[in-house]
Amino acid sequence: MLKMTHLSKVYRTEVVETYALRDFNINVKEGEFVAVTGPSGSGKTTFLTIAGLLETFTGGEYHLDGVEVSNLDDNARSKIRNEKIGFIFQAFNLIPDLNVFDNVEVPLRYRGMKGPERKERIMSALERVGLASRAKHYPAELSGGQQQRVAIARALAGTPRLLLADEPTGNLDTQMARGVLELLEEIHREGATIVMVTHDPELAARAQRNVHIIDGQVVDLAEDPRFHTAYTAAAGQVRS
Amino acid sequence: MHIQPILAALRRHKAGTVLIALQIALTLAIVCNALFIINQRLAHIDEPSGVDEANLFVIANQWGEQYSTQEAVERIEQDLVTLRQLPGVQDVTSSNNYPIRGISNDNFITMTPDQRAPTSDAAYYMGDANFVRTLGLKLIAGRDFRPEEVQNQGLRQTVDPSVAIISKAMATKLFPNSDALGKHFYAMTPNPITVIGIVDVLHRGDVSTWSAPYIGESMIVPVRPADPYGIYYIVRTKPGQLAAAMRAAPKALYAENRMRMIDPKDGLLSFAQVRHRAFESDRGMAILMSIICIVLLAITAAGIIGLTSFWVGQRRRQIGVRRALGATHRDIMQYFMTENLLISLGGLAIGVVLAFGLNLWLHIHLELKVLPLTYVLGGTVILLLLGQGAVFAPALRASRVPPIEATRPA
Numbered sequence: 001m002l003k004m005t006h007l008s009k010v011y012r013t014e015v016v017e018t019y020a021l022r023d024f025n026i027n028v029k030e031g032e033f034v035a036v037t038g039p040s041g042s043g044k045t046t047f048l049t050i051a052g053l054l055e056t057f058t059g060g061e062y063h064l065d066g067v068e069v070s071n072l073d074d075n076a077r078s079k080i081r082n083e084k085i086g087f088i089f090q091a092f093n094l095i096p097d098l099n100v101f102d103n104v105e106v107p108l109r110y111r112g113m114k115g116p117e118r119k120e121r122i123m124s125a126l127e128r129v130g131l132a133s134r135a136k137h138y139p140a141e142l143s144g145g146q147q148q149r150v151a152i153a154r155a156l157a158g159t160p161r162l163l164l165a166d167e168p169t170g171n172l173d174t175q176m177a178r179g180v181l182e183l184l185e186e187i188h189r190e191g192a193t194i195v196m197v198t199h200d201p202e203l204a205a206r207a208q209r210n211v212h213i214i215d216g217q218v219v220d221l222a223e224d225p226r227f228h229t230a231y232t233a234a235a236g237q238v239r240s
Numbered sequence: 241m242h243i244q245p246i247l248a249a250l251r252r253h254k255a256g257t258v259l260i261a262l263q264i265a266l267t268l269a270i271v272c273n274a275l276f277i278i279n280q281r282l283a284h285i286d287e288p289s290g291v292d293e294a295n296l297f298v299i300a301n302q303w304g305e306q307y308s309t310q311e312a313v314e315r316i317e318q319d320l321v322t323l324r325q326l327p328g329v330q331d332v333t334s335s336n337n338y339p340i341r342g343i344s345n346d347n348f349i350t351m352t353p354d355q356r357a358p359t360s361d362a363a364y365y366m367g368d369a370n371f372v373r374t375l376g377l378k379l380i381a382g383r384d385f386r387p388e389e390v391q392n393q394g395l396r397q398t399v400d401p402s403v404a405i406i407s408k409a410m411a412t413k414l415f416p417n418s419d420a421l422g423k424h425f426y427a428m429t430p431n432p433i434t435v436i437g438i439v440d441v442l443h444r445g446d447v448s449t450w451s452a453p454y455i456g457e458s459m460i461v462p463v464r465p466a467d468p469y470g471i472y473y474i475v476r477t478k479p480g481q482l483a484a485a486m487r488a489a490p491k492a493l494y495a496e497n498r499m500r501m502i503d504p505k506d507g508l509l510s511f512a513q514v515r516h517r518a519f520e521s522d523r524g525m526a527i528l529m530s531i532i533c534i535v536l537l538a539i540t541a542a543g544i545i546g547l548t549s550f551w552v553g554q555r556r557r558q559i560g561v562r563r564a565l566g567a568t569h570r571d572i573m574q575y576f577m578t579e580n581l582l583i584s585l586g587g588l589a590i591g592v593v594l595a596f597g598l599n600l601w602l603h604i605h606l607e608l609k610v611l612p613l614t615y616v617l618g619g620t621v622i623l624l625l626l627g628q629g630a631v632f633a634p635a636l637r638a639s640r641v642p643p644i645e646a647t648r649p650a
Contacts, residue, residue, distance in 0.1 A: 054646065081564060087646070091649075093557070097249035
């Protein structure tokens with residue numbers, strides 16, 4: 001489903017080159033629930049933005065659902081984002097001027113879907129996250145957990161092949177976070193491929209597989225003791 | 241087009257939306273009426289005089305001595321001979337006035353001697369047997385004056401002409417259902433005047449709006465004004481000889497008799513100058529209205545650019561989210577263009593009502609004609625295009641917001 005090979009991302013200024021990802025390799029199979037962990041600045045979010053085609057990469061290869069994406073133009077990348085990827089952001093990223101129904105509708109409109117089908121999908125997605133009764137509410141009228149559920153409904157309405165979640169519970173209290181996580185697990189059980197970036201080892205433990213990123217590279221903590229101390233320290237910081 | 245969510249979003253930004261819509265409405269109301277006024281003024285400026293303007297000039301001659309009527313007649317005859325002998329001069333006549341001079345001599349016209357409300361208030365030109373030919377008027381019916389029909393009129397004298405040549409506009413006004421030739425009318429005297437000729441066009445002396453109901457209604461009577469204080473000589477030159485003849489004419493007249501005054505500023509005018517002076521205020525008004533239109537349109541465009549730029553800046557993250565969810569550059573462009581279109585349409589709907597309301601006010605208080613629908617439609621199209629043009633640059637900027645913006649901290 002998602003395969004990156006020797007992928008690199010370099011941010012260049014006039015005086016310095018910074019590698020956000022270096023010789024980055026990952027292979028996420030269809031139907032997997034993968035948690036991507038790592039300390040701050042390790043490259044987790046860069047990985048996620050590249051995986052979601054929000055950003056381009058500098059070198060290597062990236063195959064998404066069998067398609068090599070490095071040579072795609074902006075329109076083709078927009079189309080893939082719209083049809084194959086669902087995003088769940090830490091800050092929910094709902095459009096404040098639109099009510100819940102219209103927010104969930106946004107990606108479906110860009111897909112050119114007809115009105116009746118849109119409505120059916122939106123209501124189905126909202127029912128799935130338990131917010132069908134709040135369809136006419138605006139984001140500001142909802143709690144953080146409810147807003148994240150709307151964001152999940154928005155991601156689900158388009159029936160994406162891949163769900164990318166960036167710290168989906170990062171802005172939520174424990175109870176709300178648990179609810180959102182249970183929802184993600186339920187979605188995964190129904191066959192969705194989920195890649196979730198998180199700081200939280202407890203959250204990561206709920207995923208099928210964990211991928212650790214340190215200094216822009218995927219590392220196997222069990223087999224590479226060089227990073228064991230750093231990982232433990234980082235995990236400890238997050239818990240505290 | 242995603243109209244419903246755009247409208248929903250606009251409802252959340254009422255203040256900016258309403259302000260721009262009102263600005264568009266006011267601009268439409270003012271621009272429509274201003275364009276209408278400009279067009280009317282330009283049409284006024286282009287009104288035909290009926291004379292051969294390219295080859296005519298006028299001399300305003302004031303005598304330096306007090307002459308009797310007979311002496312004045314003799315002096316005028318001598319001046320006409322002098323002018324006629326100048327190289328390049330085709331014909332010469334004298335008159336009390338000339339078309340589009342800025343002031344009319346006019347007479348109330350009635351169809352019976354005891355009629356109370358006049359049928360017309362016609363411009364009244366005195367001319368000899370050369371008048372029609374010299375001015376280059378187009379005689380479309382009847383005949384010109386015969387020399388023996390021409391009478392002299394001195395200061396404080398009244399002659400009672402029995403025949404007249406009238407303009408087609410006057411003929412139509414006086415005799416709408418029949419041929420005017422041979423018919424009679426009255427010009428504030430008990431004696432009837434018979435129409436012996438009709439010229440196609442002969443503009444009045446004045447160009448002001450008060451005489452609009454009598455536009456083009458003019459008459460020529462076979463009278464030579466022998467005013468001892470002054471008279472107008474109208475000189476027609478051969479093509480291309482106007483400038484030379486204008487230079488030579490005052491010199492020749494002064495050489496013939498120095499006891500006269502031809503004002504160096506206003507005493508010698510080509511017809512091009514006459515027209516320029518006559519319609520100066522119309523031209524000024526047209527320019528002023530044009531400036532008002534341009535300034536208003538510029539302010540409206542600036543308002544649209546300003547507000548859209550502000551909204552683009554404010555919604556940068558939101559645009560990034562839309563891009564992340566699959567919006568293309570074109571979708572984002574279309575969003576802002578459609579948003580502007582909807583605001584503009586709202587403003588224009590109000591503006592149409594305001595435009596006709598303002599026109600009604602101008603109609604009642606300043607006698608402006610009723611605003612034709614075409615001006616409102618034209619103004620609507622101009623403002624729609626202006627709005628779309630103004631929003632283009634900010635919309636383009638918005639479309640370039642990258643999808644990564646969705647992940648940036650708020």
